[in-house]
Amino acid sequence: MVGLQEGMCPGLDGGLLRSLLAADVKTVEDLVSSDLEEVAQKCSVSYKALYAIRRVLLAQHTAFPVSGADLYDELLSSTAIISTGNPSLDKLLDSGLYTGEVTELSGGPGSGKSQVCFGVAVHVSHQLKQRVIYIDTTGGLTASRLLEMLQSETSDRDEQMEALQRIHVFRLFDAYSLRDRLSTLRSGGLLQASGGGSVKAVIVDSVSAVISPLLGGKQNEGMSLMIQAALALKTMAKDFGVAVLVTNHVTRGGRGEVQPGLGASWSHIPRSRILLERTDRAPSGCSSTLRSATLIKSSRQPCLIKEELDLQWWSRSERRSSGKRKRDEADS
Amino acid sequence: MNAGETCRSCRLRWEESRVSDYGVSHGACRVDVFAFLQLLARLEARRCLKDIEPRLFAEDEGPRHGDVEPWRDLYLCVSGKTELLYHLLCRCVLPEAAGGLEVDALFVDTDYSLDMLRLVSILDSRLSSAGLEEAALRSSLSRLLVVHCSSSSQLLLTLHYLETTLNSRPSLALLLIDSISAFYWLDRCEGGASISRQEEKLSKCAELLGRLLRDYKFTIFATCHTIRRSCSGLAASRSSTLEADRPYLCRPWQRLVTHRVLCSRQEAENHTAGGSREEKRQVFRVHCSSSSSRTKASRISSFCVTDAGVQFI
Numbered sequence: 345m346v347g348l349q350e351g352m353c354p355g356l357d358g359g360l361l362r363s364l365l366a367a368d369v370k371t372v373e374d375l376v377s378s379d380l381e382e383v384a385q386k387c388s389v390s391y392k393a394l395y396a397i398r399r400v401l402l403a404q405h406t407a408f409p410v411s412g413a414d415l416y417d418e419l420l421s422s423t424a425i426i427s428t429g430n431p432s433l434d435k436l437l438d439s440g441l442y443t444g445e446v447t448e449l450s451g452g453p454g455s456g457k458s459q460v461c462f463g464v465a466v467h468v469s470h471q472l473k474q475r476v477i478y479i480d481t482t483g484g485l486t487a488s489r490l491l492e493m494l495q496s497e498t499s500d501r502d503e504q505m506e507a508l509q510r511i512h513v514f515r516l517f518d519a520y521s522l523r524d525r526l527s528t529l530r531s532g533g534l535l536q537a538s539g540g541g542s543v544k545a546v547i548v549d550s551v552s553a554v555i556s557p558l559l560g561g562k563q564n565e566g567m568s569l570m571i572q573a574a575l576a577l578k579t580m581a582k583d584f585g586v587a588v589l590v591t592n593h594v595t596r597g598g599r600g601e602v603q604p605g606l607g608a609s610w611s612h613i614p615r616s617r618i619l620l621e622r623t624d625r626a627p628s629g630c631s632s633t634l635r636s637a638t639l640i641k642s643s644r645q646p647c648l649i650k651e652e653l654d655l656q657w658w659s660r661s662e663r664r665s666s667g668k669r670k671r672d673e674a675d676s
Numbered sequence: 677m678n679a680g681e682t683c684r685s686c687r688l689r690w691e692e693s694r695v696s697d698y699g700v701s702h703g704a705c706r707v708d709v710f711a712f713l714q715l716l717a718r719l720e721a722r723r724c725l726k727d728i729e730p731r732l733f734a735e736d737e738g739p740r741h742g743d744v745e746p747w748r749d750l751y752l753c754v755s756g757k758t759e760l761l762y763h764l765l766c767r768c769v770l771p772e773a774a775g776g777l778e779v780d781a782l783f784v785d786t787d788y789s790l791d792m793l794r795l796v797s798i799l800d801s802r803l804s805s806a807g808l809e810e811a812a813l814r815s816s817l818s819r820l821l822v823v824h825c826s827s828s829s830q831l832l833l834t835l836h837y838l839e840t841t842l843n844s845r846p847s848l849a850l851l852l853i854d855s856i857s858a859f860y861w862l863d864r865c866e867g868g869a870s871i872s873r874q875e876e877k878l879s880k881c882a883e884l885l886g887r888l889l890r891d892y893k894f895t896i897f898a899t900c901h902t903i904r905r906s907c908s909g910l911a912a913s914r915s916s917t918l919e920a921d922r923p924y925l926c927r928p929w930q931r932l933v934t935h936r937v938l939c940s941r942q943e944a945e946n947h948t949a950g951g952s953r954e955e956k957r958q959v960f961r962v963h964c965s966s967s968s969s970r971t972k973a974s975r976i977s978s979f980c981v982t983d984a985g986v987q988f989i
Contacts, residue, residue, distance in 0.1 A: 346829060373829050376836050377880055406837040407830055409782060412769075412792075412820030419792050568865030571858075578788040579826060608902050609861065612787065643758070643794045 346372040353400040363387035372401050422585045429467030432651040438644045441587035450592040450604035451620030456635045456655045457591040458484045461549045463658030466493045469510035474544035478513045481554045496659045519554045519569045526576035534584050550591040552605050574613040617641040725895045731988040756939040756960035757899050763986035768850050769819040774806035781850040782821045786858035798985035828859040828877040835884050842892045853898040875926035882928035938963045
């Protein structure tokens with residue numbers, strides 16, 4: 345809703361504004377959808393003047409149509425695929441996180457959502473040398489864990505510090521501050537927060553931790569907050585060309601099947617969704633780092649494909665050889 | 677052709693005579709007869725999308741000028757409705773040589789969900805199977821206009837601006853809104869306790885669209901998300917299915933709708949792809965019903981999603 349203000353456009357002076365307000369035309373929408381002839385009579389201004397104002401206001405406030413061909417060209421030049429650093433995850437996502445899109449990881453407690461987020465953050469900041477914004481809503485992020493992961497990547501202390509500096513962390517513990525932070529980031533704060541230099545990934549771990557407590561019951565404020573946060577994430581992804589990774593919890597449906605949380609309205613938000621689960625193959629007694637990842641929503645790949653994911657991948661020192669061995673084992 | 681038919685040329689001829697009478701006798705009319713006839717000439721050029729997808733709509737029940745279709749996916753996960761929307765969009769913008777209708781389409785993206793890469797890959801595979809080149813892809817894409825809206829006020833203002841676009845592009849015959857329910861929760865929260873305030877924006881949009889449909893004769897497809905999960909899962913009983921997809925948008929919008937297409941996902945079934953590898957493929961079921969006053973008709977069809985987009989089975 346955009347209220348009418350003096351000087352918004354040429355011709356809309358104080359006198360006219362007062363008579364418009366008196367005629368119950370308070371917002372741009374009111375003016376645009378009203379019968380101009382009637383309003384002109386009520387406010388005793390010329391139809392022509394009102395018509396001109398309406399045209400200018402429309403031009404100022406509408407979204408302009410873009411040709412599909414131009415949009416495609418722009419997309420080709422701006423889209424980047426950001427590798428997550430883990431081959432099985434990349435395979436599921438059709439080679440990585442796409443900029444301009446929201447990707448979701450869902451899974452129960454201990455399914456490795458946060459570990460994947462850490463891994464992606466470290467990989468993007470160290471290997472790809474890009475900035476990362478990490479919004480932590482659970483308090484689960486510790487710098488020491490990131491450092492540990494970095495130490496397995498490089499032994500150079502300066503490089504480790506540089507990589508850590510490229511990860512910008514916000515700790516927010518309620519939905520309101522999440523929404524406000526996302527809105528600030530969307531309206532240009534993204535560039536400032538990173539201290540110059542382009543941000544390529546925004547990670548929210550976890551989006552459900554702050555939003556799910558507000559859902560349910562008869563009030564719809566929680567839903568509204570969730571959609572606002574979602575819209576902010578989506579527009580940020582599109583406008584700044586960043587890849588957004590969010591995590592979600594899981595619930596059980598009527599027949600006991602596992603499904604991502606936050607309900608039906610949220611399910612339209614992420615472009616790709618991955619469900620992380622513990623595997624049954626884990627030997628009893630020791631906690632395995634193997635997880636199964638299932639692609640449950642995608643517009644590029646056939647759904648329901650499964651991959652085995654090793655959480656240790658990101659903190660391996662000799663990643664190439666050990667990874668190969670792992671795959672050989674899996675094949676045999 | 678008889679008088680009751682909705683055939684474009686009949687209706688136009690009838691309207692034309694009425695308009696010229698009207699213009700002559702009615703002095704207060706702001707628009708002169710000449711401008712009106714010019715407008716009608718533009719209408720004449722706007723193509724009817726009756727045969728947009730014969731496999732989806734019941735026979736002789738395809739969308740005509742001035743129809744709106746919302747659909748929603750009954751079960752979440754991979755939304756078959758997005759694919760279906762791309763399918764219809766492709767059918768419109770593809771050149772006639774590739775089996776398209778060669779008309780312009782405007783895509784109103786309120787969800788920021790338009791996946792251009794996916795759309796292009798569908799277009800590409802259809803063009804290459806018709807033996808057409810890169811240039812055809814560009815011309816197909818230029819038939820598509822995209823608008824992103826981030827609030828219901830912006831949507832309303834953009835729809836007001838649509839009139840200008842409709843005037844300047846006579847070949848624009850299709851408006852896609854994905855999705856009309858995107859701002860539902862925001863409006864509900866913003867409107868406070870009063871229902872009429874909550875529904876104000878969408879009602880205004882619906883009224884405006886109703887007027888534009890009357891004046892310009894184009895077709896609208898709109899998607900509508902399910903906002904509730906049906907609690908008993910895929911094997912839902914009929915009653916709970918109905919409960920889950922009860923229309924929840926405002927009355928003026930419901931009145932505008934003439935066809936409803938319900939998409940639901942069926943259990944993934946195994947089928948042999950290329951004779952060698954077993955592949956899981958998802959089958960979607962669509963139930964199309966028209967609620968126009970003429971007749972009640974419905975049709976159920978199934979499709980699966982491949983690299984080349986929707987394939988009806």
